[in-house]
Amino acid sequence: MRDGSLNLDEFEDLIERPRGELRRAAEERRARTGLPPAGLGRLDELGEWLAAVQDAVPVRPVTEPRLVLFAGDHGVAELDVSGRPAGSAVGLVRSVLDGESPGAVLARRFGVGLRVVDMSLDCPEDELPPDVTRHRVRRSGGRLDVEDTLTADEAEEAFRAGMAVADEEADAGADLVVLGDLSVGGTTAAATLIGALCGTDASVVTGRGGAGIDDLAWMRKCAAVRDGLRRARPVQGDQLRLLATVGGADLTALTGFLLQSAVRRTPVILDGVVTAACALVAQRVAFRAPDWWLAGRSDGEPALGKALDRMALDPLAEHGLAVGGGTGGLLALRLVEAAAQLAHELPESVGDSPEGTAGQAADDDTSLPDPLDAT
Incomplete structure (x- = not known):
């Protein structure tokens, strides 16, 4: 590049x-x-x-595996489409940094280096270490159902940040990366991206997320994905614009990371529906890129199955996990x-x-x- x-x-x-x-x-x-x-x-x-x-x-x-987690809040969470309150992804990050999340526990047990990259957490930057926040693009993101999640400049900045992190990991000697997310509202953005690229309706790709939601919240999530699809479909031929429209900073950075990792010949294990959505966008950019990836798990999210089928990736395991943060990817890493x-x-x-x-x-x-x- x-x-x-x-x-x-x-x-x-x-x-x-x-x-x-x-x-x-x-x-x-x-x-x-x-x-x-x-x-x-x-x-x-x-x-x-x-x-x-x-x-x-x-x-x-495999001697130098790494767990890399991109973090962000999504404005669509304001619609109560997640099992967690809007703007609360910083709690997920703190749990990882304190070594208390399932992914952090497994990474420590398995001797896997761990890195968290804040792209759009809705909290002051000084609440987290500088090495976590140095790539942040903005606080939270726009509501994908009614407005763009990023400006064009922010989307490019986030994409480049993901590329830079991929280069940093490759230069540090990583020989395999488990890739995950820490987000609130991220599965709604992921379902919208997958629905747009697979040409499916909102109800087909909308799941209940890692935190679990009741029927009313699922209906609100379906409505948000439906409205997001209306905005996403006209721009799906321009992948960076698509990410700016409905993806948010964390998903945009994840996409840049995946593509640059393929350039650097660094294999990646995908963890969950958010990373799969970004991989599907990346496949539209470069059709050879999925050859460098493995699907770590299936998680019951309908959009995940759609994305993996489209990329011809067969998940390594089905543990019934509802948590993300790299947990399933780390179990796949053992295999x-x-x-x-x-x-x-x-x-x-x-x-x-x-x-x-x-x-x-x-x-x-x-x-x-x-x-x-x-x-």
Whole structure:
């Protein structure tokens, strides 16, 4: 991306697909272990994907995973469409920073570095550490049902912030990122984006959100998404304008992060409907970009299923989680790490040894982690 010029069309040329021949080489190497075909199930598929995105056979272990959470409040929450009060996303952020949220607990347990990026929290900046707020674009966002969530300049600033964070993580050595959000009203924006890009009605993509809402709140949310769709559909061919119209600063930054991560060849695990909505927008910008992503989970949100189907991404797990903040993505990370370790350590001669897998020593002396245990 040239300095001083934000042209999303350039991503089409900048993003390349992972090398298919590496995926095939990993498949051939796996066959030479002597284990039964498909004996490792989804782990085999993940190992082949890792070989392609890492450009390496055998696969390297995942050693520097990161959890990156973009935070923001949405003006549409004023309509009581969320289980949390409007403007209260800062509470979610504090819970993460204090190490008390489910995502923060798992990140600490799994040894995953954690970063929170405030894009549009509705609180004074001095309430949070400077490294959290330094990319903030504004306080909250416009009500997507009646007004743009961002100005054109704010949308570009938020998109560039997401790109900058992706570059910072890649430069720091991250070899895989779990991507999530901390928002109030974010699922309403996500449903609107997905409904517009999938050509569906509001009732088809409107769920009850991570905080859970009753029937009356769901009806209000449906109405907000319906009105947002009326505003979004005329501009859906211009992805940055679409994000400015109904996305808000956090979703705009998430989209920039996803695209720049693909440019930098950094694989990403998506966590939940908000990140999936941004991925769907990013796919419209660069059709090769989804090859660099995994869907960490399904969560019962109807819009999530629509988005993942459109991108041909199959979620790694269905835990029944209603919380976000990277929780499901971190559980999926355990599976990816296990797949990487197996693809790295399983010797090709295992099927020829009378001792089987137990009689073979790996080139590397690291032990295989349980996918649900700590590293």
